[in-house]
Amino acid sequence: MITIKQIGYALKVAANLHFRKAADECFVTPSTLSNAITEMEKQLGFQVFERDNRKVMVTNLGADFIKKAQLIKLQLEDIKKISELQSEPLSHRLSVGIIPTISPFFIPMVLPKLTIEYPKLKLQLEEAQSEVLINRVKAGDLDMAILALPYDLKGMIAFKFWEEDFFWVSKANDKRSKVGKIKARDLKTSELILLEDGNCLKDHVLAACEISESFQHSFRASTLTTVIQLVKGGMGTTVIPKMAISQLLNSDPELTSSRLNEKGPHREIAIVIRPNYTGRKDVEVLLSLFSRQLMTL
Structure with a gap:
Protein backbone atom coordinates (compact mmCIF):
# COMPACT_ATOMS: atom_id res chain seq x y z
CA MET A 1 0.00 0.00 0.00
CA ILE A 2 1.26 3.46 -0.90
CA THR A 3 1.77 5.61 2.18
CA ILE A 4 1.15 9.28 2.80
CA LYS A 5 4.86 9.64 3.54
CA GLN A 6 5.76 8.25 0.10
CA ILE A 7 3.34 10.66 -1.54
CA GLY A 8 5.00 13.52 0.34
CA TYR A 9 8.43 12.39 -0.80
CA ALA A 10 7.27 12.15 -4.42
CA LEU A 11 5.85 15.67 -4.35
CA LYS A 12 9.12 17.06 -3.01
CA VAL A 13 11.11 15.28 -5.71
CA ALA A 14 8.74 16.59 -8.38
CA ALA A 15 9.09 20.13 -7.03
CA ASN A 16 12.89 20.04 -6.88
CA LEU A 17 13.74 17.53 -9.63
CA HIS A 18 16.62 16.63 -7.36
CA PHE A 19 16.69 13.77 -4.86
CA ARG A 20 19.21 15.28 -2.43
CA LYS A 21 17.36 18.61 -2.23
CA ALA A 22 14.06 16.78 -1.76
CA ALA A 23 15.62 14.64 0.99
CA ASP A 24 16.90 17.75 2.77
CA GLU A 25 13.44 19.29 2.74
CA CYS A 26 11.95 16.05 4.09
CA PHE A 27 14.66 15.79 6.78
CA VAL A 28 15.70 12.30 5.67
CA THR A 29 18.78 10.87 3.98
CA PRO A 30 18.85 10.65 0.15
CA SER A 31 18.99 6.85 0.38
CA THR A 32 15.90 6.73 2.61
CA LEU A 33 13.97 8.91 0.19
CA SER A 34 15.22 7.02 -2.89
CA ASN A 35 14.29 3.64 -1.41
CA ALA A 36 10.81 4.92 -0.50
CA ILE A 37 10.25 6.22 -4.05
CA THR A 38 11.50 2.95 -5.57
CA GLU A 39 9.16 0.91 -3.35
CA MET A 40 6.27 3.22 -4.27
CA GLU A 41 6.97 2.81 -7.98
CA LYS A 42 6.98 -0.98 -7.57
CA GLN A 43 3.54 -0.83 -6.01
CA LEU A 44 2.27 1.50 -8.73
CA GLY A 45 3.67 -0.65 -11.51
CA PHE A 46 5.26 2.26 -13.37
CA GLN A 47 8.07 4.77 -13.01
CA VAL A 48 7.16 8.19 -11.66
CA PHE A 49 10.67 9.54 -12.19
CA GLU A 50 13.44 8.96 -14.67
CA ARG A 51 16.76 9.61 -13.01
CA ASP A 52 20.47 9.27 -13.56
CA ASN A 53 23.52 10.86 -11.98
CA ARG A 54 22.83 14.21 -13.62
CA LYS A 55 19.09 14.87 -13.75
CA VAL A 56 15.62 13.81 -12.67
CA MET A 57 12.57 13.95 -14.94
CA VAL A 58 8.90 13.21 -14.31
CA THR A 59 7.51 10.56 -16.69
CA ASN A 60 4.20 11.01 -18.52
CA LEU A 61 2.43 8.59 -16.16
CA GLY A 62 4.34 10.18 -13.30
CA ALA A 63 2.89 13.58 -14.18
CA ASP A 64 -0.63 12.18 -13.83
CA PHE A 65 0.31 10.60 -10.52
CA ILE A 66 1.81 13.88 -9.20
CA LYS A 67 -1.39 15.78 -10.04
CA LYS A 68 -3.49 13.27 -8.10
CA ALA A 69 -0.95 13.18 -5.27
CA GLN A 70 -1.18 16.95 -4.98
CA LEU A 71 -4.96 16.74 -4.63
CA ILE A 72 -4.57 14.09 -1.93
CA LYS A 73 -2.15 16.34 -0.07
CA LEU A 74 -4.58 19.27 -0.16
CA GLN A 75 -7.43 17.07 1.06
CA LEU A 76 -5.27 15.83 3.92
CA GLU A 77 -4.50 19.41 4.89
CA ASP A 78 -8.22 20.15 4.93
CA ILE A 79 -8.86 17.10 7.13
CA LYS A 80 -6.22 18.31 9.59
CA LYS A 81 -8.01 21.64 9.83
CA ILE A 82 -11.41 20.17 10.67
CA GLU A 164 -2.43 52.75 -1.11
CA ASP A 165 -0.79 55.22 -3.44
CA PHE A 166 2.84 55.60 -4.42
CA PHE A 167 5.17 58.41 -3.48
CA TRP A 168 8.10 59.81 -5.42
CA VAL A 169 11.29 60.04 -3.34
CA SER A 170 14.04 62.48 -4.20
CA LYS A 171 16.72 64.61 -2.63
CA ALA A 172 15.20 67.45 -0.60
CA ASN A 173 16.88 70.05 -2.82
CA ASP A 174 15.04 68.84 -5.95
CA LYS A 175 12.80 71.73 -7.05
CA ARG A 176 10.03 69.34 -8.13
CA SER A 177 9.57 68.15 -4.52
CA LYS A 178 8.38 71.50 -3.19
CA VAL A 179 4.74 71.08 -4.28
CA GLY A 180 4.03 67.84 -2.37
CA LYS A 181 2.74 65.95 -5.39
CA ILE A 182 4.02 65.15 -8.86
CA LYS A 183 2.63 63.90 -12.15
CA ALA A 184 4.25 60.95 -13.86
CA ARG A 185 5.00 63.10 -16.91
CA ASP A 186 7.25 65.27 -14.74
CA LEU A 187 9.46 62.34 -13.82
CA LYS A 188 12.56 61.62 -15.83
CA THR A 189 12.55 57.93 -16.63
CA SER A 190 16.33 57.98 -16.96
CA GLU A 191 16.64 58.94 -13.28
CA LEU A 192 14.27 56.33 -11.84
CA ILE A 193 15.87 53.63 -9.69
CA LEU A 194 13.59 50.61 -9.47
CA LEU A 195 13.74 47.09 -8.14
CA GLU A 196 15.10 44.27 -10.26
CA ASP A 197 12.99 42.43 -12.83
CA GLY A 198 10.53 39.90 -11.43
CA ASN A 199 9.48 42.11 -8.54
CA CYS A 200 5.79 43.01 -8.68
CA LEU A 201 6.40 46.47 -7.15
CA LYS A 202 8.44 47.41 -10.20
CA ASP A 203 5.53 46.34 -12.43
CA HIS A 204 3.05 48.31 -10.31
CA VAL A 205 5.22 51.44 -10.45
CA LEU A 206 5.58 51.17 -14.22
CA ALA A 207 1.80 50.76 -14.55
CA ALA A 208 1.03 53.71 -12.26
CA CYS A 209 3.43 55.92 -14.20
CA GLU A 210 2.30 54.51 -17.57
CA ILE A 211 5.86 53.60 -18.47
CA SER A 212 6.46 50.79 -20.94
CA GLU A 213 7.57 47.46 -19.48
CA SER A 214 10.46 47.55 -21.96
CA PHE A 215 11.83 50.56 -20.08
CA GLN A 216 15.54 50.15 -19.32
CA HIS A 217 17.00 51.80 -16.23
CA SER A 218 20.62 52.17 -15.22
CA PHE A 219 20.35 51.00 -11.62
CA ARG A 220 18.59 47.91 -10.29
CA ALA A 221 18.41 46.83 -6.66
CA SER A 222 16.96 43.85 -4.83
CA THR A 223 15.64 45.79 -1.81
CA LEU A 224 13.97 49.14 -1.24
CA THR A 225 16.55 49.94 1.43
CA THR A 226 19.29 49.82 -1.22
CA VAL A 227 17.17 51.89 -3.58
CA ILE A 228 16.78 54.65 -0.97
CA GLN A 229 20.51 54.69 -0.29
CA LEU A 230 21.16 55.18 -4.00
CA VAL A 231 18.70 58.09 -4.04
CA LYS A 232 20.38 59.61 -0.99
CA GLY A 233 23.73 59.28 -2.76
CA GLY A 234 22.43 61.38 -5.64
CA MET A 235 22.18 58.53 -8.15
CA GLY A 236 18.55 59.25 -9.07
CA THR A 237 14.99 59.15 -7.71
CA THR A 238 12.50 56.39 -7.00
CA VAL A 239 8.85 55.56 -6.31
CA ILE A 240 7.78 53.67 -3.18
CA PRO A 241 4.47 52.66 -1.53
CA LYS A 242 2.95 54.77 1.24
CA MET A 243 3.46 52.11 3.94
CA ALA A 244 7.24 52.23 3.37
CA ILE A 245 7.75 55.98 3.76
CA SER A 246 8.14 56.26 7.51
CA GLN A 247 10.63 53.42 7.86
CA LEU A 248 12.67 54.09 4.73
CA LEU A 249 12.96 57.86 5.00
CA ASN A 250 13.02 57.96 8.82
CA SER A 251 12.65 61.78 8.83
CA ASP A 252 15.93 62.07 6.91
CA PRO A 253 16.38 65.80 6.13
CA GLU A 254 18.22 64.94 2.90
CA LEU A 255 15.21 63.15 1.42
CA THR A 256 11.62 64.10 0.69
CA SER A 257 8.52 62.33 -0.63
CA SER A 258 5.80 63.62 -2.96
CA ARG A 259 2.54 61.84 -3.75
CA LEU A 260 2.39 60.42 -7.26
CA ASN A 261 -0.54 62.42 -8.61
CA GLU A 262 -2.02 59.72 -10.82
CA LYS A 263 -5.29 57.81 -10.57
CA GLY A 264 -5.14 55.39 -7.65
CA PRO A 265 -5.05 53.25 -5.74
CA HIS A 266 -1.66 52.35 -7.14
Whole structure:
Protein backbone atom coordinates (compact mmCIF):
# COMPACT_ATOMS: atom_id res chain seq x y z
CA MET A 1 0.00 0.00 0.00
CA ILE A 2 1.26 3.46 -0.90
CA THR A 3 1.77 5.61 2.18
CA ILE A 4 1.15 9.28 2.80
CA LYS A 5 4.86 9.64 3.54
CA GLN A 6 5.76 8.25 0.10
CA ILE A 7 3.34 10.66 -1.54
CA GLY A 8 5.00 13.52 0.34
CA TYR A 9 8.43 12.39 -0.80
CA ALA A 10 7.27 12.15 -4.42
CA LEU A 11 5.85 15.67 -4.35
CA LYS A 12 9.12 17.06 -3.01
CA VAL A 13 11.11 15.28 -5.71
CA ALA A 14 8.74 16.59 -8.38
CA ALA A 15 9.09 20.13 -7.03
CA ASN A 16 12.89 20.04 -6.88
CA LEU A 17 13.74 17.53 -9.63
CA HIS A 18 16.62 16.63 -7.36
CA PHE A 19 16.69 13.77 -4.86
CA ARG A 20 19.21 15.28 -2.43
CA LYS A 21 17.36 18.61 -2.23
CA ALA A 22 14.06 16.78 -1.76
CA ALA A 23 15.62 14.64 0.99
CA ASP A 24 16.90 17.75 2.77
CA GLU A 25 13.44 19.29 2.74
CA CYS A 26 11.95 16.05 4.09
CA PHE A 27 14.66 15.79 6.78
CA VAL A 28 15.70 12.30 5.67
CA THR A 29 18.78 10.87 3.98
CA PRO A 30 18.85 10.65 0.15
CA SER A 31 18.99 6.85 0.38
CA THR A 32 15.90 6.73 2.61
CA LEU A 33 13.97 8.91 0.19
CA SER A 34 15.22 7.02 -2.89
CA ASN A 35 14.29 3.64 -1.41
CA ALA A 36 10.81 4.92 -0.50
CA ILE A 37 10.25 6.22 -4.05
CA THR A 38 11.50 2.95 -5.57
CA GLU A 39 9.16 0.91 -3.35
CA MET A 40 6.27 3.22 -4.27
CA GLU A 41 6.97 2.81 -7.98
CA LYS A 42 6.98 -0.98 -7.57
CA GLN A 43 3.54 -0.83 -6.01
CA LEU A 44 2.27 1.50 -8.73
CA GLY A 45 3.67 -0.65 -11.51
CA PHE A 46 5.26 2.26 -13.37
CA GLN A 47 8.07 4.77 -13.01
CA VAL A 48 7.16 8.19 -11.66
CA PHE A 49 10.67 9.54 -12.19
CA GLU A 50 13.44 8.96 -14.67
CA ARG A 51 16.76 9.61 -13.01
CA ASP A 52 20.47 9.27 -13.56
CA ASN A 53 23.52 10.86 -11.98
CA ARG A 54 22.83 14.21 -13.62
CA LYS A 55 19.09 14.87 -13.75
CA VAL A 56 15.62 13.81 -12.67
CA MET A 57 12.57 13.95 -14.94
CA VAL A 58 8.90 13.21 -14.31
CA THR A 59 7.51 10.56 -16.69
CA ASN A 60 4.20 11.01 -18.52
CA LEU A 61 2.43 8.59 -16.16
CA GLY A 62 4.34 10.18 -13.30
CA ALA A 63 2.89 13.58 -14.18
CA ASP A 64 -0.63 12.18 -13.83
CA PHE A 65 0.31 10.60 -10.52
CA ILE A 66 1.81 13.88 -9.20
CA LYS A 67 -1.39 15.78 -10.04
CA LYS A 68 -3.49 13.27 -8.10
CA ALA A 69 -0.95 13.18 -5.27
CA GLN A 70 -1.18 16.95 -4.98
CA LEU A 71 -4.96 16.74 -4.63
CA ILE A 72 -4.57 14.09 -1.93
CA LYS A 73 -2.15 16.34 -0.07
CA LEU A 74 -4.58 19.27 -0.16
CA GLN A 75 -7.43 17.07 1.06
CA LEU A 76 -5.27 15.83 3.92
CA GLU A 77 -4.50 19.41 4.89
CA ASP A 78 -8.22 20.15 4.93
CA ILE A 79 -8.86 17.10 7.13
CA LYS A 80 -6.22 18.31 9.59
CA LYS A 81 -8.01 21.64 9.83
CA ILE A 82 -11.41 20.17 10.67
CA SER A 83 -10.66 20.26 14.38
CA GLU A 84 -9.42 23.82 14.04
CA LEU A 85 -12.84 24.86 12.76
CA GLN A 86 -14.24 24.06 16.19
CA SER A 87 -11.56 26.02 18.06
CA GLU A 88 -11.32 29.74 18.64
CA PRO A 89 -9.79 31.76 15.77
CA LEU A 90 -6.01 31.94 15.43
CA SER A 91 -5.32 29.42 18.18
CA HIS A 92 -3.26 26.98 16.12
CA ARG A 93 -0.42 26.80 13.62
CA LEU A 94 -0.75 29.16 10.65
CA SER A 95 1.74 29.45 7.80
CA VAL A 96 1.75 32.78 5.97
CA GLY A 97 3.85 33.93 3.03
CA ILE A 98 4.56 37.60 2.44
CA ILE A 99 6.41 39.48 -0.28
CA PRO A 100 9.58 41.51 0.50
CA THR A 101 8.05 44.86 -0.51
CA ILE A 102 5.39 44.46 2.19
CA SER A 103 6.95 42.42 4.99
CA PRO A 104 9.50 44.86 6.55
CA PHE A 105 6.90 47.64 6.80
CA PHE A 106 3.79 45.58 7.51
CA ILE A 107 5.07 43.03 10.05
CA PRO A 108 6.14 45.59 12.70
CA MET A 109 2.69 47.16 12.49
CA VAL A 110 0.63 43.99 12.97
CA LEU A 111 2.78 41.38 14.72
CA PRO A 112 2.79 42.95 18.23
CA LYS A 113 -1.01 43.31 18.16
CA LEU A 114 -1.42 39.79 16.79
CA THR A 115 0.78 38.36 19.54
CA ILE A 116 -1.11 40.16 22.29
CA GLU A 117 -4.63 39.37 21.08
CA TYR A 118 -3.96 35.78 19.96
CA PRO A 119 -1.26 34.30 22.22
CA LYS A 120 -2.10 30.70 21.19
CA LEU A 121 -1.30 31.39 17.54
CA LYS A 122 1.74 29.52 16.22
CA LEU A 123 2.65 31.78 13.32
CA GLN A 124 5.13 30.68 10.66
CA LEU A 125 6.19 33.43 8.27
CA GLU A 126 7.92 32.95 4.93
CA GLU A 127 9.22 35.76 2.72
CA ALA A 128 9.44 35.22 -1.04
CA GLN A 129 8.43 36.72 -4.37
CA SER A 130 4.78 36.63 -5.45
CA GLU A 131 5.09 33.78 -7.95
CA VAL A 132 6.79 31.51 -5.42
CA LEU A 133 4.16 32.25 -2.78
CA ILE A 134 1.24 31.69 -5.16
CA ASN A 135 2.64 28.28 -6.10
CA ARG A 136 3.20 27.35 -2.43
CA VAL A 137 -0.34 28.36 -1.46
CA LYS A 138 -1.70 26.42 -4.42
CA ALA A 139 0.34 23.36 -3.43
CA GLY A 140 -0.83 23.54 0.18
CA ASP A 141 2.64 24.34 1.55
CA LEU A 142 1.30 27.64 2.89
CA ASP A 143 -2.10 28.44 4.37
CA MET A 144 -2.17 31.89 2.82
CA ALA A 145 -0.05 34.67 1.38
CA ILE A 146 -0.07 38.45 1.66
CA LEU A 147 0.45 39.94 -1.79
CA ALA A 148 0.17 43.20 -3.68
CA LEU A 149 -2.41 43.39 -6.46
CA PRO A 150 -2.95 43.38 -9.35
CA TYR A 151 -1.22 40.06 -9.92
CA ASP A 152 -2.07 36.79 -11.68
CA LEU A 153 -3.41 34.61 -8.85
CA LYS A 154 -3.58 31.39 -10.90
CA GLY A 155 -7.03 30.47 -9.62
CA MET A 156 -6.44 31.50 -6.01
CA ILE A 157 -8.84 34.00 -4.42
CA ALA A 158 -7.97 37.32 -2.80
CA PHE A 159 -9.46 39.27 0.11
CA LYS A 160 -8.32 42.89 -0.04
CA PHE A 161 -7.73 44.77 3.18
CA TRP A 162 -5.66 47.80 2.18
CA GLU A 163 -5.07 50.10 -0.76
CA GLU A 164 -2.43 52.75 -1.11
CA ASP A 165 -0.79 55.22 -3.44
CA PHE A 166 2.84 55.60 -4.42
CA PHE A 167 5.17 58.41 -3.48
CA TRP A 168 8.10 59.81 -5.42
CA VAL A 169 11.29 60.04 -3.34
CA SER A 170 14.04 62.48 -4.20
CA LYS A 171 16.72 64.61 -2.63
CA ALA A 172 15.20 67.45 -0.60
CA ASN A 173 16.88 70.05 -2.82
CA ASP A 174 15.04 68.84 -5.95
CA LYS A 175 12.80 71.73 -7.05
CA ARG A 176 10.03 69.34 -8.13
CA SER A 177 9.57 68.15 -4.52
CA LYS A 178 8.38 71.50 -3.19
CA VAL A 179 4.74 71.08 -4.28
CA GLY A 180 4.03 67.84 -2.37
CA LYS A 181 2.74 65.95 -5.39
CA ILE A 182 4.02 65.15 -8.86
CA LYS A 183 2.63 63.90 -12.15
CA ALA A 184 4.25 60.95 -13.86
CA ARG A 185 5.00 63.10 -16.91
CA ASP A 186 7.25 65.27 -14.74
CA LEU A 187 9.46 62.34 -13.82
CA LYS A 188 12.56 61.62 -15.83
CA THR A 189 12.55 57.93 -16.63
CA SER A 190 16.33 57.98 -16.96
CA GLU A 191 16.64 58.94 -13.28
CA LEU A 192 14.27 56.33 -11.84
CA ILE A 193 15.87 53.63 -9.69
CA LEU A 194 13.59 50.61 -9.47
CA LEU A 195 13.74 47.09 -8.14
CA GLU A 196 15.10 44.27 -10.26
CA ASP A 197 12.99 42.43 -12.83
CA GLY A 198 10.53 39.90 -11.43
CA ASN A 199 9.48 42.11 -8.54
CA CYS A 200 5.79 43.01 -8.68
CA LEU A 201 6.40 46.47 -7.15
CA LYS A 202 8.44 47.41 -10.20
CA ASP A 203 5.53 46.34 -12.43
CA HIS A 204 3.05 48.31 -10.31
CA VAL A 205 5.22 51.44 -10.45
CA LEU A 206 5.58 51.17 -14.22
CA ALA A 207 1.80 50.76 -14.55
CA ALA A 208 1.03 53.71 -12.26
CA CYS A 209 3.43 55.92 -14.20
CA GLU A 210 2.30 54.51 -17.57
CA ILE A 211 5.86 53.60 -18.47
CA SER A 212 6.46 50.79 -20.94
CA GLU A 213 7.57 47.46 -19.48
CA SER A 214 10.46 47.55 -21.96
CA PHE A 215 11.83 50.56 -20.08
CA GLN A 216 15.54 50.15 -19.32
CA HIS A 217 17.00 51.80 -16.23
CA SER A 218 20.62 52.17 -15.22
CA PHE A 219 20.35 51.00 -11.62
CA ARG A 220 18.59 47.91 -10.29
CA ALA A 221 18.41 46.83 -6.66
CA SER A 222 16.96 43.85 -4.83
CA THR A 223 15.64 45.79 -1.81
CA LEU A 224 13.97 49.14 -1.24
CA THR A 225 16.55 49.94 1.43
CA THR A 226 19.29 49.82 -1.22
CA VAL A 227 17.17 51.89 -3.58
CA ILE A 228 16.78 54.65 -0.97
CA GLN A 229 20.51 54.69 -0.29
CA LEU A 230 21.16 55.18 -4.00
CA VAL A 231 18.70 58.09 -4.04
CA LYS A 232 20.38 59.61 -0.99
CA GLY A 233 23.73 59.28 -2.76
CA GLY A 234 22.43 61.38 -5.64
CA MET A 235 22.18 58.53 -8.15
CA GLY A 236 18.55 59.25 -9.07
CA THR A 237 14.99 59.15 -7.71
CA THR A 238 12.50 56.39 -7.00
CA VAL A 239 8.85 55.56 -6.31
CA ILE A 240 7.78 53.67 -3.18
CA PRO A 241 4.47 52.66 -1.53
CA LYS A 242 2.95 54.77 1.24
CA MET A 243 3.46 52.11 3.94
CA ALA A 244 7.24 52.23 3.37
CA ILE A 245 7.75 55.98 3.76
CA SER A 246 8.14 56.26 7.51
CA GLN A 247 10.63 53.42 7.86
CA LEU A 248 12.67 54.09 4.73
CA LEU A 249 12.96 57.86 5.00
CA ASN A 250 13.02 57.96 8.82
CA SER A 251 12.65 61.78 8.83
CA ASP A 252 15.93 62.07 6.91
CA PRO A 253 16.38 65.80 6.13
CA GLU A 254 18.22 64.94 2.90
CA LEU A 255 15.21 63.15 1.42
CA THR A 256 11.62 64.10 0.69
CA SER A 257 8.52 62.33 -0.63
CA SER A 258 5.80 63.62 -2.96
CA ARG A 259 2.54 61.84 -3.75
CA LEU A 260 2.39 60.42 -7.26
CA ASN A 261 -0.54 62.42 -8.61
CA GLU A 262 -2.02 59.72 -10.82
CA LYS A 263 -5.29 57.81 -10.57
CA GLY A 264 -5.14 55.39 -7.65
CA PRO A 265 -5.05 53.25 -5.74
CA HIS A 266 -1.66 52.35 -7.14
CA ARG A 267 -1.63 48.96 -5.43
CA GLU A 268 -3.89 46.88 -3.19
CA ILE A 269 -2.83 44.49 -0.44
CA ALA A 270 -4.70 41.22 0.01
CA ILE A 271 -4.74 37.85 1.73
CA VAL A 272 -4.64 35.12 -0.91
CA ILE A 273 -5.93 31.59 -0.24
CA ARG A 274 -7.00 28.45 -2.09
CA PRO A 275 -10.69 28.42 -3.16
CA ASN A 276 -11.43 25.46 -0.87
CA TYR A 277 -9.36 26.64 2.09
CA THR A 278 -11.22 25.74 5.28
CA GLY A 279 -9.78 28.42 7.53
CA ARG A 280 -12.06 31.25 6.41
CA LYS A 281 -12.73 32.20 10.04
CA ASP A 282 -9.04 32.95 10.53
CA VAL A 283 -9.00 34.99 7.32
CA GLU A 284 -11.89 37.16 8.53
CA VAL A 285 -10.19 37.87 11.85
CA LEU A 286 -6.90 38.74 10.15
CA LEU A 287 -8.60 41.04 7.65
CA SER A 288 -10.16 43.02 10.46
CA LEU A 289 -6.97 43.24 12.51
CA PHE A 290 -4.81 44.20 9.53
CA SER A 291 -7.22 46.91 8.43
CA ARG A 292 -7.35 48.42 11.91
CA GLN A 293 -3.58 48.53 12.26
CA LEU A 294 -2.99 50.03 8.82
CA MET A 295 -5.48 52.81 9.46
CA THR A 296 -2.78 54.45 11.59
CA LEU A 297 -0.72 55.20 8.48
